[in-house]
Amino acid sequence: LQEAARRVRDGGRIIAVSTGGTKMFFTQTALYLGSKGAVEQFVRVLSRELGPRRVTVNALSPGFTDTDLLPERDRAIAAGMSPFGRIGAPRDVADVAVFLASDQARWLTGENIQAGGGVA
Template identity: 95%
Template sequence: MNALSPGFTDTDLLPERDRAVAAGMSPFGRIGAPRDVADVAVFLASDEARWVTGENIQAGGGVA
C-alpha cells in the first residue's frame, strides 16, 4: 500500500492569510493546484506504479 501526502494546495481549506507564506516556502513559488496532487494520485492508481510499494509520496512542491 502507498500513501499520498499533499502539501499546501489551493482549496477552501487553505486560509487566504497563509497562501503567500505557503507559496514562498516552495521552490516553485506557488501553492499546488488540485490537479498537481490529482496527477500523482492517478499515477499511483495506474499500472505504471505497479512496482511502487509501501511508499509515502510527498506531493508538496518541495516543501518538507
Template identity: 75%
Template sequence: MSNDLDGRNALVIGGSRGIGRAVVEQLATAGAAVAFSYVSNKDAAAALVDDLRRAGRVATAFQADLGRVSDVRELFARAGDALGPLDIVVANAGVAIVKALVDCTEEDYDEVFAANAKGTFFALQEAARRVRDGGRIVAVSTGGTKMWFTGTSLYLGSKGAVEQFARVLSRELGPREITVNVVSPGFTDTDLLPERDRRVAASLSAFGRVGTPAEVARVVGYLASDAARWVTGQNLAAGGGVF
C-alpha cells in the same frame, strides 16, 4: 493518462470537493468507472456526477460519514453493487481542528480521530477485503506530518496513524500484488488553506506558489496506474518541494 484505467472500477472516499474532486476527475478521465462519497454537500456531488456523465464518463455518488464504521461498510457495499468488484480505492476524507494541544477537548479528539484514523482504518480494511488482486489502494495524508505546525496536534497525529496503517497493509497485501501507498500533499489551493497563509505557503515552495488539486490528483493517478505496479509502502510527497 487518457484511457490508462479503462475497465477499472474505483472508489474515492471524500470526492465532492478539493483534492478529492480532482482525484475523481483524474481517475474518470483516465477511463475508470468511479464511485465517490460525500458527507453533506449533496449539490456539489450531484454537479460532479453530472459533469462527468456529460463527458461520457461513469460516475456515481453516495452519502457516507467516515466517522461511522457502519457508513464505511455500507459505502463499499453500495459501490460494489453499482460498479462491480473494485480495483482502486482512494481514502481521502478527513477533518481538521486547529487548536493548541493544551486547549483540545476530548470531544475534539474524538471528532478528528473518528474520521481520520478510525474511519480510514476501517476503510482500508474494507479495501483489503474487496479490492481485486493486482489492485491499488491510496491513502491521502499531509506533508504536515513532516513539518509540525503549532495547533495541528490532533490532525497530524491522526494522519500519522494513517501513514502507518498503509505501510503495514502494503506488506500484508503484497502476496496479492495489491499496492498500498500514501500521498502527502503540501500547501494546496483548496478552501482548507486560509487566505492569510497563502503568501507564506507559496514562499516555502521551490516553485514560489501553492499547488493545485489537479497536480496532487495526478500523483494519485500515477499510483493507481500500471506504471506504479512496483511502488508500494511509500509515502509520496506532492508538495512542490516544501518538505
C-alpha cells in the same frame, strides 16, 4: 483501509491520503497530524499484508494546495516555501494520484509520496 483491503481485487491499488504536514511541526494540529501519521503507518503494514495479492498500498501526502482547507492568510507564506513559488493546484495532486493508481506504479508500495511542490 480495512474495508479497502477486503474489497480490492488482486493486482489492485489502494491510495490513502495523508498530508505533507506530518513532516513539519505546526501548532494546534496535533490531532489532525497524529491521525495522518497513523494513516502512514497503516499503509506500511497493509502493504506487507496485501503484497502477496500484488496489491499496492501507498499514501499520498499533498502539500499546500489551493483548497478551502488552506486559509487565505497562509497562502503567500506557503507559496514562498516552495521552490516553484506557488501553492499547488488540485490537479497537481490529482495527477500524482492517477500515477499511483496506474500500472506504472506497480513497483511502489508502502510508500508515502509527497506531492508538495518541494516543501519539506
